[in-house]
Amino acid sequence: MTFYARIAAASLILAAMGAAACSPEPEKREATSTPPAALSHPDIHAFRIGQIQAVALKDGEMAFPATNREMSPWSDTAEVSALLTASGQADGQIHLSIQPLLVRDGERVVLIDTGAGGQMGTEGKLLASLRAAGVEPGQVTDVLISHAHGDHVGGLAGKDGALTFPNAVVRMSAAEWEFAKAGAAEAGAAPLLAAITPRVQTFAPGAQVTPSIKAVPLAGHTPGHSGYEIVSGTERLLYIGDAMHSSLVSVQRPELVNGWDSDGAPGVTTRQGLLNRGASESLRVYGVHFPFPGVGRFQRRDDGFVWVPES
Structure with a gap:
């Protein structure tokens, strides 16, 4: 199976989770108010959005050769390689971090x-x-899914098939849930659907999914792909999901069609819109695949844009 198929197949919700089953509810405990290792642990980064506490959680990394047409989502491998070199990245690899966000x-x-x-x-x-x-894990009350690809839903269940967050509601857009069910059904995943369905609550585009978090439709990557805008007072942060993958390629060349998008043209429009809005509003952005911890802003530079991470 090619890298593209592994990351982009709709049936990845099955492949990543296996035969998930509900596990007994553990005793609930109140989450601590402050991350105990926030200043020292290399795989977490605590920050605030107004009065809201958030933590970037490192899950892992992916890397693949920019010149490999089967692995890279950008068909113009020469241009992508030149961009990486010009940005000081000499190994010829496209590096993607994975960091879910705790709020x-x-x-x-x-x-x-x-x-x-x-x-x-x-x-x-x-x-x-x-x-x-x-x-x-038992203290998580809500799991918000941007879309049903394996690097975003793979942690919903362990290798034993038990749900990782047994007390959590799993929320995703109605269109994305239909997309996920169609892919899983094609793979013969009736037991998986039976296990997940009681946990899933769907929402319409633009829905307020928690008191401070609003779903933001970001077209192109999957049929129901959603970002999430977190607001506290006058401060806000936009979680962009897979609207952008690379902090270099997606930002500096947003017009390049991404082969991992289910619909390339809307994906280009979404990236361009995010860059314009982000730079115009100096909007804080969370890039789940950008270099850890993924928090920063887009800035206009010459005739394009660059990603500026928070220091």
Whole structure:
């Protein structure tokens, strides 16, 4: 199976999770108010969005040769390689980090995406990162899914098939849930669907999914792909999911069609819109695949844009 097929097939919700089954509910404990290792742990990064506490949680990394047409989503491999070299990246590899986002929204402990679950060549660090942030899996109340690809839903279940976050509601857009069910059904995943369905709550585009988090439709990558905008007072942060993958290629050459997008033209439009809005509003952005911890802003530079991570 090619790298493209592994990352982009709709049936990855099956491949990443296996035959998931509901596990007994553990005793609930209150999540600690401050990550105990926030200043020292290499795989977490605590920050604030107004009064909201958030933590970037490292799950792992993926890397692949920019010149390999089967692995790279950008067909113009020569241009991508030149861009990497000009940016000082001499190894010729496209590096993508994976960092789900933890958000404490009032009484809710929210996890946005769940990583790859140790698959697709990643390290499977999410649960260790979550615990370093002071949260046990049973304390997560809401899991927000941007889309149903394996590097975003893989952490929903362990290798034994038990649900990783047994007390959490799993929320995704209605269109994405239909997309996920269609892919899983084609793979004969009736048991998986039976296990997940009681946990899933779908929403319409633009829905307010928690008191401080609003779903933002970001067209192109999958039929129901969603970003999430987190707002507290006058501060906000936009989680962009897979609207962009590379902090270099996706930002500096947004017009390049991404082969991992289910619909390339809307994907280009979405990237261009995010860059214009982000730069015009100096909007804080969370890039789940950008270099860890993925927090920063887009800035206009010459006739294009660059990614500027927070220091």
